[in-house]
Amino acid sequence: MKYIAAIAIIAAASIGYAQPVDLHTTIDPIFGLAPVVVSNNTAQTTKAIDLANYPGCEFHIITGVLADSNATFAVTLAHADSITDPTGALVSSSAVSSDSLIGTTASASFDYSADNTVKKIGYIKQKRYVQLTITPSGNTGSAPLAVIAVGRPYIRKGS
Numbered sequence: 303m304k305y306i307a308a309i310a311i312i313a314a315a316s317i318g319y320a321q322p323v324d325l326h327t328t329i330d331p332i333f334g335l336a337p338v339v340v341s342n343n344t345a346q347t348t349k350a351i352d353l354a355n356y357p358g359c360e361f362h363i364i365t366g367v368l369a370d371s372n373a374t375f376a377v378t379l380a381h382a383d384s385i386t387d388p389t390g391a392l393v394s395s396s397a398v399s400s401d402s403l404i405g406t407t408a409s410a411s412f413d414y415s416a417d418n419t420v421k422k423i424g425y426i427k428q429k430r431y432v433q434l435t436i437t438p439s440g441n442t443g444s445a446p447l448a449v450i451a452v453g454r455p456y457i458r459k460g461s
Contacts (some may be wrong), residue, residue: 332359334434334449339366341444345437348449350385350392353427356453360404361434363421366446368414373441377410377421379403381429392431402428 334348351359363377381402382392400406404424412421425432434449 328454330356330453330455332451332453334361334451335436335447337364337446337448339444339446340438340441343438343441345435346447346449347435348433348451350382350390350431350433351451351453352385353430353432353453355455355457356427357456358404358425358427359432359451359453360422360424361410362450362452363410363412363423363434363436364448364450365412365416365419365421367417368445369443370414370441370445371443372414373443373445374413374439375411375416375441375445375447376437376439377407377412377423378435378437379407379423379425379432380435381425381432383429383431385431392433395433398425398428398432402426 332351334351335346338346340346353359379398380392380395381398382395384393385391386393402425404426405422407423410421410423412419423434436447436449438445
């Protein structure tokens with residue numbers, strides 16, 4: 303009888319995880335970096351992501367077909383309490399420490415073999431603004447990239 307009760311408790315607990323989740327009205331996509339094709343080693347940096355209404359965000363890095371057979375792409379994050387203007391640079395920025403990340407910059411970084419993939423890294427808000435930078439190395443081919451941030455607001459605005 304004890305075993306039957308234990309199975310029933312486990313089954314009841316698992317039902318809670320199977321419930322549908324409404325992501326549409328609980329998260330916000332935040333523009334990061336427009337799709338761009340990089341054919342050299344020029345760093346690509348997102349706009350400053352304003353986290354005034356968010357406890358953090360998740361960056362999604364989208365790649366296309368990466369043509370160079372030896373290119374690597376290092377991901378870094380910087381944060382600051384202010385920016386020069388709404389589309390401007392961070393003022394007095396600093397590198398984001400690992401204790402403010404969900405995941406690692408190493409796991410978000412990629413190389414030429416990451417065709418048509420999405421890499422991700424989360425940021426736990428320590429400062430109001432955050433930016434992600436992708437720095438290519440050894441890239442002489444075509445590297446299509448884009449970045450979107452996803453946030454879950456403290457208070458949901460009317461939809």
